[in-house]
Amino acid sequence: MIRKKKKILGMAVVMSLATSFPLFAQMSAEDAPETIEIGSIAEMYEPVVFDHAAHVLMVESCSFCHHHTTGTAPEKENCAKCHQEGDEASSVACVDCHEVKPFSSANLKAKGSDPLLYHVGRPGLKGAYHQNCIGCHEQVGAPTGCQDCHARNDKGDQLFHSGKYAPEPGKTGGHH
Amino acid sequence: MKKINRRSFLKGGVAGTAAVATTGLSSKASAAGDFGGYPDSMGVLVDLTKCVGCRTCEAACNKEQGLPAPDLPFDDFSVFDMKGHGGQKRRTSEKEYTLVNRYDIPGRDKPIFRKFQCNHCQEPACLTSCFVNAYTKTKEGAVIYDESVCVGCRTCMVACPFYVPTYTYSSAINPVVKKCIMCYDTRLKFGRPPACVEACPQEVMTFGKRKDLINLGREKIKRNPGKYIDHIYGEKEVGGTSWMYMSDVSFDQVGFDTHLGNQPIISYVKDFLAMVPMVLTIWPALFTGFHLLSNRKKANEEKENSKS
Ligand code: SF4
Ligand code: SF4
Ligand code: SF4
Numbered sequence: 139m140i141r142k143k144k145k146i147l148g149m150a151v152v153m154s155l156a157t158s159f160p161l162f163a164q165m166s167a168e169d170a171p172e173t174i175e176i177g178s179i180a181e182m183y184e185p186v187v188f189d190h191a192a193h194v195l196m197v198e199s200c201s202f203c204h205h206h207t208t209g210t211a212p213e214k215e216n217c218a219k220c221h222q223e224g225d226e227a228s229s230v231a232c233v234d235c236h237e238v239k240p241f242s243s244a245n246l247k248a249k250g251s252d253p254l255l256y257h258v259g260r261p262g263l264k265g266a267y268h269q270n271c272i273g274c275h276e277q278v279g280a281p282t283g284c285q286d287c288h289a290r291n292d293k294g295d296q297l298f299h300s301g302k303y304a305p306e307p308g309k310t311g312g313h314h
Numbered sequence: 315m316k317k318i319n320r321r322s323f324l325k326g327g328v329a330g331t332a333a334v335a336t337t338g339l340s341s342k343a344s345a346a347g348d349f350g351g352y353p354d355s356m357g358v359l360v361d362l363t364k365c366v367g368c369r370t371c372e373a374a375c376n377k378e379q380g381l382p383a384p385d386l387p388f389d390d391f392s393v394f395d396m397k398g399h400g401g402q403k404r405r406t407s408e409k410e411y412t413l414v415n416r417y418d419i420p421g422r423d424k425p426i427f428r429k430f431q432c433n434h435c436q437e438p439a440c441l442t443s444c445f446v447n448a449y450t451k452t453k454e455g456a457v458i459y460d461e462s463v464c465v466g467c468r469t470c471m472v473a474c475p476f477y478v479p480t481y482t483y484s485s486a487i488n489p490v491v492k493k494c495i496m497c498y499d500t501r502l503k504f505g506r507p508p509a510c511v512e513a514c515p516q517e518v519m520t521f522g523k524r525k526d527l528i529n530l531g532r533e534k535i536k537r538n539p540g541k542y543i544d545h546i547y548g549e550k551e552v553g554g555t556s557w558m559y560m561s562d563v564s565f566d567q568v569g570f571d572t573h574l575g576n577q578p579i580i581s582y583v584k585d586f587l588a589m590v591p592m593v594l595t596i597w598p599a600l601f602t603g604f605h606l607l608s609n610r611k612k613a614n615e616e617k618e619n620s621k622s
Binding site: 216240241242243246249250258259261262264265266267268269272276282284297298299300303304305 | 364366368369370373374376377383384385386387388389390424505506507511512514515516517520521522523526529530533534537
């Protein structure tokens with residue numbers, strides 16, 4: 139059963155391959171690789187092997203995740219006001235719009251000095267991935283646990299004081 | 315329980331203050347109530363609707379601030395069901411400068427989570443109430459403190475409208491204040507966002523100039539009709555805070571005190587704070603001031619409790 143989702147902002151997929159895509163009048167899902175390894179910002183987790191082909195089957199159009207950038211009309215009314223037909227972008231790579239470091243001084247300065255900027259609340263790359271993936275997964279009942287999509291690595295275990303870095307059991311103190 | 319505790323702390327606090335005051339430490343330099351915050355200070359806008367309760371922010375804070383190992387791993391979600399004294403939600407402690415609590419709201423399809431830490435007030439009551447000047451509001455927006463100056467009197471704990479400062483209870487000899495410093499030393503002063511902000515997978519928190527964040531918040535409310543409560547918590551409360559919040563359920567349902575008003579807390583105490591150097595001669599006024607303050611907080615709490 140393919141379930142229809144109501145609300146989508148754009149599945150952020152790092153397609154390192156994306157920039158080498160030929161520009162068709164309108165891109166189609168077949169042009170995309172079957173799986174995409176999302177790992178450019180992986181730090182505490184292993185990269186995600188994203189089954190693009192499987193997700194293509196679940197949505198009606200590319201714009202469900204890619205906004206207008208693949209050339210299909212955007213699903214959100216508000217986006218359609220400007221990108222009615224789907225203004226194809228020269229790249230469908232998420233990272234070309236969603237910054238890896240959204241709060242860097244340079245980025246904040248650039249945003250702050252552009253009074254005409256419309257996409258003021260555009261999330262960074264990590265936020266875009268998670269908000270989109272988890273947002274949809276929540277709606278369709280797909281897995282939402284952190285490690286359902288990416289296994290935590292040793293560095294992550296350390297940060298979370300979990301796995302072999304877990305505190306000794308039975309040592310739980312009270313809360314003040 | 316807690317209220318009694320706080321008031322008994324207060325007694326200790328005032329006694330402790332007497333000793334300090336006699337050593338003639340400098341008085342408050344700032345004119346209470348006239349400040350309004352540094353124009354280009356930074357802030358954080360927290361969008362509660364995006365939080366999934368993963369606790370990554372807590373883990374990141376633990377690491378960044380070099381805090382002791384937690385009692386339970388940060389991926390243990392049973393903490394959301396923990397209750398402190400009097401059935402209240404988890405509170406910050408010397409071991410956790412930030413934490414996330416879960417609220418189950420009737421009629422909402424999923425629980426809502428709220429991250430808690432110092433709000434870095436524009437006109438911080440902790441700062442104004444501190445008799446030894448341990449606190450500083452930096453131009454970047456952080457409210458930081460000098461542990462070596464802190465005498466552990468707990469006055470700031472009583473003064474803070476959000477119950478943020480905690481103490482090193484584990485140190486019986488020299489307890490000092492502990493709280494979120496907006497990662498000032500390691501990040502903020504270099505223009506970098508706090509560790510919790512950067513670690514959050516959902517980008518629940520947006521870091522930027524406080525004034526830009528207010529505009530962003532308003533835009534978000536406007537562009538998503540019906541999604542958010544039409545209010546940015548912290549824009550005006552207690553004179554404004556550097557950390558501000560957006561929610562899709564009313565703020566009192568997620569543990570925010572919605573009765574604090576827009577006046578800085580210091581406006582309530584400044585009359586006697588101006589006389590700090592003469593603290594011994596104005597003893598009665600001092601008591602009255604704190605009594606008023608704690609009563610006010612108590613009244614608010616009771617209002618809060620009677621609702622839930
Ligand atoms: S929230 Fe409390 S501790 Fe933080 S700055 Fe405000 S008064 Fe001080
Ligand atoms: S700003 Fe820094 S100190 Fe404050 S809660 Fe976040 S990580 Fe902890
Ligand atoms: S890291 Fe972000 S999403 Fe996770 S609990 Fe903290 S604020 Fe919420």
